Amino acid sequence: MAEAAAVFAGKAVVQPAITYLVKKIVDRIPDGDLCKRLQQKLPFVEAILYAVDRQQTLSNPSLSEVVWQLRDAIQEAEDALDTLEFLDLKSSANNRSKVSLSSLLSSISRKFHVADSSRATENLKDALKNLDAVLDNAGRSLPAIYPSSCSHGKAHIQDSASIQEVTKELRTTIFGRLKEKDAIIDWLGVLTPNIRDQKLSLCAIVGAGGMGKTTLAQFVCQDKKVQDHFANKIIWADVSKIFDPKVLVRKISGSFNRYKASADGLDTIMTDKFLLVLDDARDDAQSERWQQFLDLIRKNAPMGGKILLTTQIRPVANAVEGQMPPDTYKCLELGGLDQENTLKLFNHHAFGDLSPSDCFELQLIGEQIARKLKGCPLLARTIGRHLQGNTDHARWNTILNHDIHKVDDVATEIKKVLRLSYESLSNEVQVCFRYCSIFPPHYKFKMEEMVEMWKLHLPKTTVSRIAQIGSLTTLRELNGFSVKRTDGHKITELKDLRKLQKVIVLDVQNVIDHTEASDAELDKKSDLKVLSLEWCADQASCDGRILNKLVPDSNLKHLVISGYNGTRPPLWMESKYFSNLVYLKLDGCVEWDKLPPFGYLWTLKHLFLKNLPKLEYIASSSYSTVVYGYRDTSPDVLPPHLITFVVKNCLGLSELPSLPFSLRYLDIDRVGMSSLPTMCTHMGRRRVSLVESQLSILNVESCNLLVSLNGFLQEEHCRVLTVLSLVCCHMLISLPDASDFKRMSKLESIRIIECNRLSSLGGLEALSHLKILRIEHCANLVTTSSRLPPASDESTYLKLETLEIDDHQLLAISPIRNLCLTKKLIILEREKMAELPLEWLLQNRSHLEHIEISNAELLKSLPNMHEWHTLRSMLLHNTPLLQSLPLMPPNLWVLDINGCCNELHGECQSGGSEWSKICRIHSCNITPKI
CATH class of the missing domain: 3.80.10 (Leucine-rich repeat, LRR (right-handed beta-alpha superhelix))
Structure with a gap:
């Protein structure tokens, strides 16, 4: 039934569906109170669908149950109503003696199994009572299931235009748009007042979504000359999807006077010159409403005023233009940024305050990406932020060589931004938008075909649960294939899936023996790039031979082993086997006490070691020789091109191996070491003095044996360190002195949290580029500050962007007490x-x-x-x-x-x-x- 299906399409269809049922039923059932109750409970339906629209059902079983109960109740009522209408039609056909029609209806009647209209009427009445009960249940359970839906209801109905308010304060760096800004400021008469100031004037900024119309309006409003010119009469109102002149006037009044907003409050606001920003106007169908609104403004603005309107829709600007005298209307078509400013915006978000020249190869790729963006600030900002901190050339090239909408991570981030625009559409248009999204780009469809179609939402893991999945021999991905010991779900289902590129195998403990593991033939899947093998946490002891037989193809790029409780790693994890491995994560292998060296993994860039409580060391060459039976010629324990190294919850690990110079991100959490690791003292045939360390981010957390940072931070190899985070290092007493900090010329952010014994910030004043300093829960620092002598007149030249502390007494310690440029x-x-x-x-x-x-x-x-x-x-x-x-x-x-x-x-x-x-x-x- 279309109306039942509409439960998943939104309130624009569901509420009319229930209203339609009620109207059709009034003449058939004398119980008017029941119909009235159903109409009164429509807000519950709206609240439920508000939650569904935000995709809560997948993660909220209770809400999902309510939605399905509602759908079934509506369908039951519709079926009962259809039965009655069918009986009416059959009776009419018999009276007219239409044999062909009667024959057709007889075939249909077998579907309904209804003997007479009285029984059908009772069925309909019972179905409506059931629907009434479902709505009662929804009203009782919804506040506990999804509280924000309930608070949404009335406010949304009363003033839908108030759902989203764009901040009036500009919170982003602007590149370009100076020409457009100057043009608007000139139109405002800020620098050269003219006779047009005595008339109400309007400038429409028209441009596609993501071009920065709202940002340009914010840019203008925060100009000091504009603020001085209009004093306190800069008013911002979001027009949004419903354009009601009275509602908009009330919002304008409320924007200026926070304590008294009314529809007739304009007279106290517009007695002097003012600037009114109407952001994101979308309604072009009612030009008389624009006339009504503008007449209200003119009536209350004897001194004239300026209106700045932003819209994506050209007909909106045309509708407004028709209500303005020619000399009081201006239209600014906002196109894309020029190539230079597009690149600057992209670089700003991709590289931060780092100079792109520090990453020359990425800079070249970035220039090519920027050219693809066609001057769209939204794309430049979103993709730049997505790539920030990511120095993997392959990832940058993926975005360069593919359509933006086909790069999953980037597309997701852009959709988050565009969702605000989607929510501003009317309910009817939202439903149409969702249906149309079924079809691929440029697909030609007929309207009747679209109406007939259904859209099915499935979790990514659903396909993986299908029995005998091995029959789908062209599958590329399996996200969560759960191994069972029953036919159709064994690991041997993977045998014939030769084209697999990604597989996440769950419940590996259910593999019966090593023969069954071998029959999966993972090593014969040459296209397989991503493999995750995960055991259940409450498993019994494992047969090590099973993991040894689950050997993947040597071209694998991404490997995860999680929850395995065997005593040692698989034999195939020896370094010579993999030729293209980029990502390796070993998590929850609680019985492993040692690991093989990773020095031979020349392509490995990201290494994660998590929840390995018995791990004592990452093995030396002698271990590798004994266990794996090959001769070790590599002195490196870690891969030479490693970029990311994360070690968490490895309390038995008393020291880390030497770090390669390529490392950029080091995260150490709950590791039993007493000192930080050192950098490698060799680089094959190259001299260390000719190589600079790339380490830029260092996080150290919950290392309770760590007493000092001396040694590691004193080395010459921390010149490019930009972020230092120290959390819950309870034995740490002080930070490095000024001579050590002075070498860290690029350190910009320091975070120190719950370091209880820390008594000194060392030579922090030597960090010439420090921008962010955050200190919390460092009780000994506060105690020390109370014993310090009064501050000297000597000031520090630290130019902090942000100082964040949790106790004002920290302002008395050195060097914070000498700050003067914060x-x-x-x-x-x-x-x-x-x-x-x-x-x-x-x-x-x-x-x-x-x-x-x-x-x-x-x-x-x-x-x-x-x-x-x-x-x-x-x-x-x-x-x-x-x-x-x-x-x-x-x-x-x-x-x-x-x-x-x-x-x-x-x-x-x-x-x-x-x-x-x-x-x-x-x-x-x-x-x-x-």
Whole structure:
């Protein structure tokens, strides 16, 4: 039934389906109360489908059960109604003595098995009662199953246009668009006011999705000249999918006056010049609505005003143009960025603050990728972020040589961004969009064909559960093939799947013996690139011969062995066997106490060793000779071209082997070592002095025996280290001194968390490029700060972008107390703060842009800030004792004070004693404590 199928198509179809049933039933069943109850319960259906639209059913069995109960109840009611209509049709046919039609209906009647209309009526009544009960059950269970759906309901119905609000504050770096920005600023009359300022004028920015229309509008609004010109009259409203003039006026009023929003509140807003941004307009069907809206604006704007409208749809701009005099309308067609700025934007997100010249080969590939993007900022930003930190040339080339929409990871990230646009479509268009997505690009279909089609959603692992999967000999992927001891599910099903490229084999403990394992013939699958062998955690002891017989083809690139409880690795994991292995993960092999050396794996770039509690060492050459029976000529224990090395939960491992110079990411977590590993002292025939280490990210966590970083960080090989993270290293006492830190000229971010014995930050002031410093739960540092003498006049030239601490007393330790160029201060205060650290703030006020305090429960007042010209945002949380505000910084853009007393909240409303201090702040949110 179409209406039953619509349960999975969205509320635009389901609600009409139930309404249709109710209307058809009214004349047949005298129980009007039942029909009325069904109509009243439609909001439950909307809430359920809101959750389904966000794909909650796959991960939420309870919600899935409710959805299926609803579908079955609707189908049952429809079948009963169809039966009654069929009996009516049959009776009519008999009366007309239409033999051919009667014959046809007789054949159909066998399907329904209904004797008379009275029984059919009872069936229909029973079906409606069942539907009523299902909706009752949905209403009771939905808050527990999916709370956000319930909170969605009324707000969504009352004002769908308010679902998404684009931030007014620009949070991204802009490349290009200066010409367009200048054109808009010139149109605004900021620099050269003219007679057009006395009239209501509108500029429409029209462009395809992802071209940066909203970003350009934000770029203009945050220009200092624009802000000064319009004072506090810059108003932002998201038009979204429903264009209702009254709703939009209410939103405009609310955007300016947070405490009193009404449909007739424009007169107090538009008495002076103003800039109104209408973002993402989509409704072009009702030009009279635009006329109604613009007439309201004109009526309340005697001094004129400016409206900046962004839209993807050219007919929207045309509809608005028809309501504006020619000399008051401007249209800006926003195309793609030029090649130079597209590349700059891509490089900014792909390489961060690193110079692309540091990765010359990737830079060349990046230039070719940027040319494919056709100037689209969304694609440049999304793909750049996707590749950030990824130095695998193969991955970059994959994106270069394939259509963007065919690269799974990139396509997923782009879809997340575009989903906002999808949710702004009307419900009817969303349903159409989903149906149309069934067809491949450029496929020609007939409308009647599309309506007939169904779309089936299946988890990726569903195909793998099909019995006798081995009959599908052309399969390329099996994501989660669960081995069982029953026919049709044994591992031998893999034998004839010669074209497999990826297989994840679960429950390998169910392989009966090594003969059965050998019959899977994994080594004869030359196309196999990804293999994962996973054992269940509660398995009995394993026969080592089974794993030895599960030998893959030597061209394998990606190998995972997980949960195996045999005593040693398989013989085929010896280094000479694999010629193309790139990724190796060994996880949960709890009985392994040693590993073979990996030095022969020349192609291996990513190595993960996790949950190997008995592992004592990664073997030397002598171990490899004894166990594997080949002569070792490689002095390296780790692969020479390794990029990523992760070791976690290996408490028996007392030391790590020497690290290759190619390594870029090192993550050590819960390892029983007392010192960090060293770099290799040889590079084959090349001299070490001619080779630079590539290590850029070092994470060390929960290494309770680690006392010092000396040795490793003192080497010459940490020159390109950019990120250092130290977490739960409880025995660590101090950081390296200034002479060691000075060599780390590219270190940008340091994170220190729960290092309880740390008493000194060492020579941190020598890090000339440090941008982010985060310190939390380091109690000894706080204690040390209380014993330090007063700060000296000597300042440090550290230019921190962000300083994040959890105790304001840390501002008294060296070198933090000498900072004077900090841009952002975040104090996630555990203790109650009674006053702001005024001395430190004054020391940094010429550069400080953002202040955030999480727990200001004892804070009674704020210092005078009217001369803090660089401060753009201030957030204070939990401020019940704060009674008044000082003069605010002149360029403050965002002020957020929550948890304040009711008195302060009242005085900050329009007309209150504090209103004059905050009325010019663009985004101001002051909320009382509940």
